[in-house]
Amino acid sequence: MTSFSTPVFAAAKTDSAFDDLTASLGDVRPHPTEDALVHLGRALMTELVDVICGTALEDFQVLLGEALIGAFHSAAGRIERDADRARDAMRALDRDFDGSEAADTELQEATSRARAGDVATRAAELIRDAASEAWTVATGEVWTAWRGSRRGTHLTAAQLEAKQAIRAIRSRRAGEADPGGPVIAFRGAPAADSAEDAGRIFDALNWAKAEWPDMALATTGAKGSEKLAIKWAQQKGVKLILARADFDAHGKAAPFRANDELIALEPEVCLTLAHSVAEERMDHRPFGPALNLGQKAMENGLRHLSIKARAA
Template sequence: MTFSLHAFSSADTAFDIQAAALEDIRPHPTEASLIQLGQALMTELVDLITDTALEDVQTILAESLIGAFHSASGRISRDADRARDRMRQLDRDFDGSELADTELQAASREARAADVAATAAELIRDAAAQTWTVASGEVWTAWRGGRRGTRLTAAQIEARDLLRAVEEQRREARRPKGPIVAFRGAPFADSGEDAGRIFDALNWAREQWPDMALATTGAKGAEKLAIRWARQKDVVLVLARADFDRHGKAAPFRANDEMMALSPVCCLSLSQSLRPGEGGPAKPFGPALNIGQQARARGVRHLAIRARSG
């Protein structure tokens, strides 16, 4: 059995250690080099098309580049899942033979290698997305049996442990570690004053709950500003996207229901732009009003974002 030749150092990340543990004699790119690649790709794209005729479609091109690595990560993850499916089948039908043991080890290696490759694509994607946010101020978000006998071989133990670890890791990754703060804001509330007060409210919330996660639907305007804040502050995001295909016009309110089901400690809302004369409708944004109503009905703290006094 061979492993990647790698001299570990204090600079190695968890990804670097996981990659080096693969049974592959070929070297693996480090986390730092993958991040540098994502930054370089986006920087090169932005530098090339800025102040050119392609500038009008700059956002489409940038988001397509980021989305390509997001799609690649998903495809590779599905390969890993298929390898784990084979592991389950091989483990279920294991007959104690050397051939079965070898096949199980091979499926385990394939799954671990695919997991590392998927993470590599995510590192490139996230670095490119962060570079795009710095360059443009825009935030990218993703669219959418029985066996006889008791003798276990080393390969079986490794496979079962790996399956349990992957499933637990996925559950943990989806579970915010701290309390949840929910935010709903009007899509037309995107003025400079709106942004400043949204950031003030979110900074206040983070002072109250330093390990908070931010729940929002990811809608344009105020909620995109909140997402930008979360990315800058390295705050976990929980997205409850409105499903218009399933719920039609009720989708934004169903998204509120999803966020309230998360048992937030506080709800923040901005139902109207603080600069209403700059093009937004005079009527307040209904879903932002609704989450305040739901919070009060459930006894959850609710703060409506308002203009600075004076």
């Protein structure tokens, strides 16, 4: 097994891209600053956790916290769809433009709606990601979008659906758009969430990032070790690809169908952690889906590395 170095997380660099975007609108009304929106997202989540912690509602803390973050994620999506409709109107008006004052006014209004929608979408994303960051700090839980892809801000990396990434890879073969850097796949046991496990997972992922600096991390987002891997990706600003297990469609075979999607991404290497490296958990049965991913990797001629405990 390759020797992995100890991870050191760097703080995310902030910028004023949002403030520059709002200044370009020319709206006489002021916009909240990027810092103010980030503060709002953190304050909302901190207030929720403070009110719930230690009460009977604590049993529902995860659901309530994810619902708050998800509300801003949903709002961002709805606003973005409205902006896209305004852009469709812009294209139609531009195509049929007759030079009249009425047509010119209509085109300007559609343009303003699209640009304002882009700013509002970004604002909702900033609040969402700040709330998500505060949620992880306060509870250790990691939030991922329930469905669909998610554009990242400076607080979090982008998140893609596996099916979308697979389509992009096939398009690349056809000479179309390149979806980005190399993919690193990871599957791990839900029970492998100890401090020792986290250290080995981070070591492995840090090694992968050193080998492929522009890597994307692909996983299913299952609880335990895969949530730890997602947390690493968010802290490192690494693009995340989620191949979620669809139990409604595939039943008990869902975790293995998700592995098929991971393999279809043609990862540079498949990392697996079949059971915890913590001594007190060594007697747990190996995690079948992780073993299955390793087997499928070898069957498809892909590189596979099994994460193990450090040598004594």
